[in-house]
Amino acid sequence: MPQKTIGEYSEFTLIDQITKKFADLKKRGTIINIGDDGAVFSSKLHTAHVTSIDSFVENVHWDSRKTNFYDIGWKSVNAAVSDIAAMGSKGTYITIACNLKNDMLHVEFIKLINGIHDACVKLKISVIGGNLSNSKTTTITVTAMGTMPTKNNHILSMQRNKAHIGDKIIVSGQIGGAGAGFQLSKKKDIDEKKLLQIFHKPHARTDIAERLAYSGVQCAIDISDGLLQDLLHICHASQVNATIHREQIPLFKESIKIFGLLQAQEIALTAGEDYELLFTANDTVIKKIKRKKIPFYIIGTIDSKKIEKKAVNISLVNDKNITKITKNSGWEHFGHE
């Protein structure tokens, strides 16, 4: 019998295998460990740090025939920092490992550095370390670090496993822009600047992360894999089912114009790399968010507890019908089982 390759497993199964393997290691000082967007750790009482690592790989995260190193630098920083924004942090530092080809033009190297630099300026964070290595495949790996907001000596983290029944499901901005931009980037005939810009230059939502946490939001994730996929992560971790109202998903008018309403909704549901925050909140918390003038869009509800041994159930509702989603869909790096 031939041996299985990792391509025959889903990314999440492989991660699960790793998580189990490392369960025996002492978690000295960690408050939140593997399994969320970032890990939260503390060296002393009432000070907590959060960290997350993320890679950008040639021909996986971008098409090498259309490489724009400024954008790759920008995007790799924002993607990594987005994970700690989803935990409630505004971010403070990154370290960055660049594995680059020997024949990379030096002007391209400078573009990469400029993209990283400008993203850091925008996000108000510093690069405090790095590593350069030669490689046949260009890979940029960023570790993001930040401190966590606290209130009365209590750490205000936003976690995947804190969605409660009755909570509204909320997104922090219009979604599907990056997915639409990605599809347009493959076409020569349509040059829709706004959508392409969203795809090439996404923004990690560190501008609202801490304020959401202070408002009382306890459950959040960043939309990197796609709305449905990321909501499934929340539902799995919180052991709940959810309902999404298709019409309430905030879309870009440019995307509707080019792809039509249904297709624009599909893109918003399944395409990733928007880096908006997806979170849940009860009415009291929503009032506080309103008072802080943070923009938000309610798109659904956490409606029931997951039935033991049954799959998580997400209902997609529109005027006419209900579609039940019970399995993963979205971007996975390895195979589907």
Added chain:
Amino acid sequence: MPQKTIGEYSEFTLIDQITKKFADLKKRGTIINIGDDGAVFSSKLHTAHVTSIDSFVENVHWDSRKTNFYDIGWKSVNAAVSDIAAMGSKGTYITIACNLKNDMLHVEFIKLINGIHDACVKLKISVIGGNLSNSKTTTITVTAMGTMPTKNNHILSMQRNKAHIGDKIIVSGQIGGAGAGFQLSKKKDIDEKKLLQIFHKPHARTDIAERLAYSGVQCAIDISDGLLQDLLHICHASQVNATIHREQIPLFKESIKIFGLLQAQEIALTAGEDYELLFTANDTVIKKIKRKKIPFYIIGTIDSKKIEKKAVNISLVNDKNITKITKNSGWEHFGHE
């Protein structure tokens, strides 16, 4: 005129270009920034953290025809943690990004995870996060984190720029073992287990890092690029010249037996990946190290201040003659200028 590739610059020139570019960014809370083995940062007074990022790349750090994923997992963790040991920390956490090929056998994936796991157990550290991605080139990137030792609210960091004239130059153990093992790994006729073991399974010296810092050692680096290269890093950062006594370099008897004394010395001077600590200390500090029963080997002296505008000068002395080393030698990832 054709444009220059990054392969035409040295690794250190490229790092210098990056460092200058990022000099404008605010270093909120950082005590030691880019330019040392790790960055030290603090969120509150009297608590300091250290972090460093390091990549292991297929066909750069290992030969893909002889891939042993257990060893790669082990080595990538030890190499990253070694950097924060060189700062004075015993390490607490790592995050790890694995960029793996789709056709990687799942049993090989398990070996990789086991190697990472066992290295963490040995070093008494935890994995608190990670990332999996597909790639055409296998790359393992590890971010190491730790807390820094303190005394009377003062952070006891060991830095490259703290070597003083009169200090002895010291290594924490026998060196050249990994370099000798690397050469043997390319030969079929000699199977010298001990040297191969040192090459394949190095140990980050977190067991002595904190004790050295508490003894008063202020200047250290880990030997990852090669003794001469890493000493040059210290000399450049501290603006001093140094003398090394060839005969005092502690070698493995197995290496002398196979390669002869002179060649074994050459390997120890120029080959990297030993991960022993190279540090400097005055007589008072050396007495404290002795009292703590930490093994150490004096191999030379920091002997003069670097003359302005002249290159750093390292003198290699033996019974018969003196060799002056004034330029870089050792492992560089990109070209030599």
